[in-house]
Amino acid sequence: MKNIAAVLEYHDRTKHRPTRYAASLRYMDWATQPNPYRRYENTPLIPLFFSDTTPPYHLLFENHLLPKAPLCIESISQLLRYSLGLAAIKSHGGSQWALRCNASSGNLQPSECYIIAPAFKGLSNHPSLSHYAPREHALELLHNYNIDMEEGTFLVALSSIIWREAWKYGERCWRYCQLDAGHAIQAIRVSAAMLGWECEILSMDTTDIGALCGLDQYARFDSMEWESPDILIRIGHCTSFSLPTTPLLPYNANRLSPAHHEWPILKIIDTATQGTYPLTVPLTPSRHLPTPSKSSGEIVLKRRSAQMMDGSGITLEQFRQILNASLFCTEASDVHFMMFIHRVEGLERGLYAYVRNQTDLVSLIESMDITFKWKDYGEGLYLLKEGDYRGAAQMISCNQEIAKDGAFSFGMLCHFSKSLETYGAIGYKNLYHQCGSIGQMLYLEATSLGLSATGIGCFLDDEFHALLGLRDQSYQSLYHFTIGRAIIDTRITTLEPYTH
């Protein structure tokens, strides 16, 4: 109960309201800007490979058609390259910054990745723990275990450095870190699918994930730059194995900022939401219209957030295809889209619901405005109310024009009370992971259709809930999103990463 109370307090306190945004510095303290790259000092660095050969994007949805890649350094290289690697270097006005395959709020990149693998050539002669260094596209070898580990399976652990986002976003940042973790999870799942691999999220205690990666060895980290364990993913065929024990590691984490601003609520919410990671009831999607497409690697590298959209429309087929792609985040079954449809051919403007999991339909109808029509358009799509919602979309998205200039924008409405009741406080963290995973998938689907998307973490929570007529906390919107056609800023030049 104590942890649930901490969640409810954090969630309410970090809502953006028209008269008061969640607490943050309100200015950019450039002197303390965190280094986006974690490194462990003096670790052996194992360079990874580059490969350009990836299957067509549409085949990822039918991955029984794809051959399973062998577990070797080349395939792990490809997995990391197309999930968490650098996708582009941007340059403008004398400054340069890297973008990655996984979207991240403010491009602050809190997610870190660890690999626990059996012995294999090119990495280590022993089972090992290593950390991914995206700038170098290399693995830092942290430990060789003196045990046997089943071949053909390896583990990917994800964690978040909360400070990276706290630097800019203050108290609301913990939400963004979790959404970013969701993006990273789906980025790994998609990259694994390119190799014919399936991912399984393990129902592990997050404390054990932290111990596995050495994140509980606090003396190795600056006290404000702790890493919070998020999730453990198993890739490969072996289902029974025991986790190795990681001893005290001799490598200290680099310091990311010379000084810090403390937001005590972040440690409280992070501690409250540790526990056994929940396994949700999966969706069973089917893909219609698998269209021939570009290579999946190209789509992953081309995925970009639109900064501005041109206000043009999309076809109904494109719209349906985007919604359908969201179902391939099969573990994200507690999320529905409440959509402002501005310009989709064949649909009148208005407020729509996309119910991704029909088991929630009755409770959604009962929770929302009783005057909504719930006119059935098939495949989970319902018209709630006709009208021009462009102004409302912009207002709710902290006045960001991309929400009105996209073809449609929406809030991801989550079955909040059910998750907390079923899974406890960690259900809150899990809901953000569900939303972030969907976000990453929709970015890729939009890119494959020649469209663009942008995740929207800045929105007025209760203004949106009021517009939907929600009267209590059974449903809460945790992430917003817009999809349309980007206006490209030609002043910014794009360079290839890893040219060295």
Ligand SMILES: Cc1cc2nc3c(=O)[nH]c(=O)nc-3n(C[C@H](O)[C@H](O)[C@H](O)COP(=O)(O)O)c2cc1C
């Ligand atoms: C959780 C999350 C929240 C975001 N919120 C916003 C937002 O409110 N407004 C915006 O313009 N972009 C937003 N973005 C887009 C990021 O700024 C963008 O992903 C980042 O700059 C990296 O650029 P890229 O997506 O092109 O790689 C968000 C992205 C994520 C993942």
